[in-house]
Amino acid sequence: MGGMTVVGICEDDPDVRRVLTDALKMGGHRVVIARNGREAVENLGRDSGVEVLVLDIGLPDADGRDVCHALRAAGQHAPVLFLTAFDAVHDRVSGFHAGGDDYVVKPFAISEVLVRIESLVRRARPQPESTSGLVLNPDRVSVHVGDREVTLTPTEFRLLAAIAVEPGSIVRRRTAVAAAWPDGAIVNENTIDSYIRRLRVKLALIDSPVELATVRGVGFTLR
Amino acid sequence: MGGMTVVGICEDDPDVRRVLTDALKMGGHRVVIARNGREAVENLGRDSGVEVLVLDIGLPDADGRDVCHALRAAGQHAPVLFLTAFDAVHDRVSGFHAGGDDYVVKPFAISEVLVRIESLVRRARPQPESTSGLVLNPDRVSVHVGDREVTLTPTEFRLLAAIAVEPGSIVRRRTAVAAAWPDGAIVNENTIDSYIRRLRVKLALIDSPVELATVRGVGFTLR
DNA sequence: GCGAACCTGCACAGCACCTGACTGCATGGA
DNA sequence: TCCATGCAGTCAGGTGCTGTGCAGGTTCGC
Numbered sequence: 001m002g003g004m005t006v007v008g009i010c011e012d013d014p015d016v017r018r019v020l021t022d023a024l025k026m027g028g029h030r031v032v033i034a035r036n037g038r039e040a041v042e043n044l045g046r047d048s049g050v051e052v053l054v055l056d057i058g059l060p061d062a063d064g065r066d067v068c069h070a071l072r073a074a075g076q077h078a079p080v081l082f083l084t085a086f087d088a089v090h091d092r093v094s095g096f097h098a099g100g101d102d103y104v105v106k107p108f109a110i111s112e113v114l115v116r117i118e119s120l121v122r123r124a125r126p127q128p129e130s131t132s133g134l135v136l137n138p139d140r141v142s143v144h145v146g147d148r149e150v151t152l153t154p155t156e157f158r159l160l161a162a163i164a165v166e167p168g169s170i171v172r173r174r175t176a177v178a179a180a181w182p183d184g185a186i187v188n189e190n191t192i193d194s195y196i197r198r199l200r201v202k203l204a205l206i207d208s209p210v211e212l213a214t215v216r217g218v219g220f221t222l223r
Numbered sequence: 224m225g226g227m228t229v230v231g232i233c234e235d236d237p238d239v240r241r242v243l244t245d246a247l248k249m250g251g252h253r254v255v256i257a258r259n260g261r262e263a264v265e266n267l268g269r270d271s272g273v274e275v276l277v278l279d280i281g282l283p284d285a286d287g288r289d290v291c292h293a294l295r296a297a298g299q300h301a302p303v304l305f306l307t308a309f310d311a312v313h314d315r316v317s318g319f320h321a322g323g324d325d326y327v328v329k330p331f332a333i334s335e336v337l338v339r340i341e342s343l344v345r346r347a348r349p350q351p352e353s354t355s356g357l358v359l360n361p362d363r364v365s366v367h368v369g370d371r372e373v374t375l376t377p378t379e380f381r382l383l384a385a386i387a388v389e390p391g392s393i394v395r396r397r398t399a400v401a402a403a404w405p406d407g408a409i410v411n412e413n414t415i416d417s418y419i420r421r422l423r424v425k426l427a428l429i430d431s432p433v434e435l436a437t438v439r440g441v442g443f444t445l446r
Numbered sequence: 447g448c449g450a451a452c453c454t455g456c457a458c459a460g461c462a463c464c465t466g467a468c469t470g471c472a473t474g475g476a
Numbered sequence: 477t478c479c480a481t482g483c484a485g486t487c488a489g490g491t492g493c494t495g496t497g498c499a500g501g502t503t504c505g506c
Contacts, residue, residue: 153482165338172250172341179250179338187485188487193462193463215364216492378495410495418495419452
């Protein structure tokens, strides 16, 4: 709602930084600055309190989309506004593919950027399910804990997501199947067991602190 | 545990209806459909048998929240899961968290909706016995006292739940058997004794202050 | 002290689940 | 076009827990 928002900016051009910072402060927000990709990873990460990110695509040391990837991998799920140079509009698609939520083409009207930032904050989705260190990342179809990460297959991801919706409580077998195989597919009773096993192997690979446990006769749970 | 739940859906988009219905049926539930606000009031009311409601916020003829109000006014107290369009999320301030309800943003993952629905149902169901320090947790098929907890098997849980309905009062042997073995199964008279024993062992494991006592010739009780 | 009700420990069969490997299919690159 | 790769789903075989029943001991009421 109206209150102050913490905006993380990653932009190498001092002038653009200045304009953005001033405008945002005028609008009653706080700003955290990063001059390049390295600083972005350092200052704008998961626990930085940043609620929305503004990333320049054309950074000296990195592509803004890579920065986005890195931040996402580190558990930062704040919505992203990409700034792209006019002659790079075709990159727009890959920007979205990186998990970004909006883009603005340079040169931009500052008012437009402000409006979009606030719009992004408003529609920031409720935190993706993060479970005692286990973070599911839909953008990358992966799960990571700390700095270790494994990519999952789509089916693996749906299954784990279904079980992780409410850590600690048990998801019944039927429910898990219905959730992971949505289109009314009839799968062998045993199939889910295979996938559970695969998930366990992958979770072990990243030293997951949470265990994918079986509750015999009922279903599965995360603990 | 967990049997079938009757889910009422109010959604105008046929595709979304289809996806939800399929997934819910796969999950072992029954579904009652309403295509708009008018049908919702007609089909999903107090005596419809519906145990949980899924309401689209953006209906052609009405706001889903108004539908909710109308249903509530008509004595329908089932918990509600709202579906809201992505660009209308900021509307959620308008207080539908009120009744312990939930919401999901479109486009949604079916798995999330499924699990959330079942979670709502569980929470809404007769909140059992926190009396006497012993707490039964249907979510986890477990019982705990203080910070100590043991998980039970489904049969153990049903039996204990039957006896724990009202601590102090005596539950007849027959009654307990009927509750723990619902589908009229014929079990050896002695089988229940075995389960009582196991429950006693497990309760001792967590230093339960309440005792699972025998009332000779009548049944069992908690004290 | 006697019988019925109940407790206890154990044994066992079935089944839920685990495991590792395999097949078929789609995709993408050489 | 063909091959490599990876994903989805299946299968057969093994393992251990759960549910169940039995046999014998113990307690309670009379």
